[in-house]
Amino acid sequence: MTDGYAATVMELLPGRPRLLALGEPTHGEDALLELRNDLFRQLVEHEGYRTITIESDCLMGLVVDGYVTSGAGDLDDVMERGFSHGWGAYEGNRALVRWMRAYNDGRPRPEQVRFAGFDGPLEMAAAASPREAFAAVHGYLAARVDAGLGAAATVDELIGADEWWTDPAAMWDPAKSVGQTPDAGRLRLLADELVAVLDEQTPQLVAESREDWDRARLYARTLTGLLRYHHWMADTGPDRLTRLCAARDSMMAANLLAITAKGPALAHGHNGHLQRVRSEMSMGGARLQWWGAGAIVSAHLGEQYGFVATAVGTIRHRGVGVPAPDTVEGMLYALPQERGVVDARRFAGLEVAARHSPWFGYAPLDPADVDRADGIAFVREC
Template sequence: MPYPTHATLTDWIAREAAPFSLDPSDSFNAAVDRMMAALGGSVDLLVLRNRLFMRLVEAHGYTAIAVESSFPRGRLVDDYVAGRGPASYEDVMEEGFSHGFGRLDANRDLVEWMRAYNADPAHRTKLRFYGFDTPTEFGGSDSPRQLLEFVLDYLTSVDSAAGRAFRDRIEPLIGRDADWEDPATVFDPTKSIGRSLAAKELRVATEDLIADLQRRRPDLVALAGSDRFREVMHYAASARWLLSYHAGLADTSDDRVSRLLGMRDAMMAENLAYILSRERGREGKVLAFAHNEHLRRGKAEWRWGANLWRWSPAGAHLDAILGPRYALIGSGVGVSDANGIGRPEPGTLEDLLTAAPGPGRFIPTHRGEGLPAGAVATLPTRSGSKKNPGYFPLTPQSLVEFDWLAVLDSTGYARGGPPLPEYNTT
């Protein structure tokens, strides 16, 4: 079906924006339902957050949320959501999240709502919580120990002799976690042990472990089930990726940072594809939540001082893997004093969107179809943030790479996070 043609961007916004309020009201649910009807029933992976997730669970068959936090750590939070394991949120707040995200009140609210939902016997389909980020971040990367021990524990549980043999081979090669997790490796490749003799031997041992599990698939599936086998194999593959990432940290080539950023996003996409396969097994769908730059369909860019790094983000991989089963909502904001984001300059996309009825609105982009091409191409980009270097304004590409935009007039800073100081933008 052809999309409507609009003479101007203002005409597009006025005719197609679905305004909503975040206060308890029917307007938000109606806007979400309108958006979901337009996306159609083929979408299995969608992107946004708390109120949206609640509505998607209640009315649209969603069974899981995946957030930009460490994949292996997320298992602890999922145990809590399921009503097993830890007794309180405080028990998972630090160990269950990376990047300090467990301290944010929005994440606490989300997890506690999911736990209460699952505790209700009227809800036969239980919700799952996932992290889908890699165990890496700008301040350093995890040791491969957690991922490999998960696999070794499984192997030991089904074949104690084989598990013990691989453990005796692998654990001495891991060595000290602090050597892997040294934050200095981010900027100084000579500090990384990722290409040491022990690290190379560990990569070979990990490949041997994966090959051994794969050759024994029929017996292992018969012993512990196919879901458990797939989970263990994904952890093993994640360990392989992480060891490759550590080797990349030791690289001295000019494209080192771009390669590392690209590897992280490729791993994120693999995690989401695995998560989606688990949920499809019970006819569920997944809401993913992360930075726009991770989930966009085109090339991601990050300028840091004189450096400009470009790579394929997770969204580009997911678009190639899932096609129309992947839908993307980009988020934007007009003003956020706490984040150092001032009023958008006249004529920018945020300025045009926040002029429409709000205080929030969903609006379909139609991936640029039906929009005035000349006006889109010449859209100015608003200025960035004086406090948050991770803030990226919307651009003309946002109208091509996102399926919908969700734009708020204003927002505060995430409760529970540290205040942001101003930084030197030059």
């Protein structure tokens, strides 16, 4: 990627977006992480961006942000505790954290770059206990306001054992979930009251520390989102899996909107989460459709949301060979450069075939929707 690459992306947009989303068709490929890192560096150095947010646990991301802003801690520990989905093991993510720490060294806090996760504390097979988020919001408010918050011990008793919430069997068996028990219902009411107090006391809390208030709101969003997600894990209706996907992306969207309120940011995650059109996935023998985080954020921000999808030519170690020439990926593969960016509108009106992947972990671009992106970044070989 050349030093003019970020400028090329910006030329495709009507103006500098508050949120520039870079999608990827698969996770963990070094070439895609290098592309992301290069783009973020250029956005910081030439376009005034100061935040990157990735599809990783929003609470774990606080560990990474603390390290890149202060330097406190050990990099190996940060990579282990600061990323979900095992993504701390990827060299591209380690390189990103190292660069951010080096960039921030000696800079005043307002000029520093920041890191955030925008996913919930969720894995494909399980979701976290609400205990950490409850304790954080309750503790924050109890130390600052006198509003009859109730006892933290009551919350702990209602939550019970964390293993009840994190049991992976609940993903496919609603009877294994505690998300719709009477205690879970009481927890949702208590969470609603805590969030109401947090909102009511905004003037005082912001005056004390906006950064602490922002962090408390992150925990509050996570708390209500987790309890909603667990509720749908316990549901037995036919729309259960769709509701789970929608709940997760709704959490993502809320985090992205909160991040952009602080300044322009680059978001990096799967194309399916960040695209403007409906997300689709086959799961549990059904074809699911829901509005993803990118579609929700785009509806809020309009032209202040930019989306660049990423396409790949080959992922040979995964069995993904040279694309057919009549696919989007095939047309990009025929270009002379190893990686670059093109205007997505060049594919509007063309007869383009759909590419089919032999590997479940890679999702080719949908030719019917490709021109809904602002641009397409491509990597010839992964």
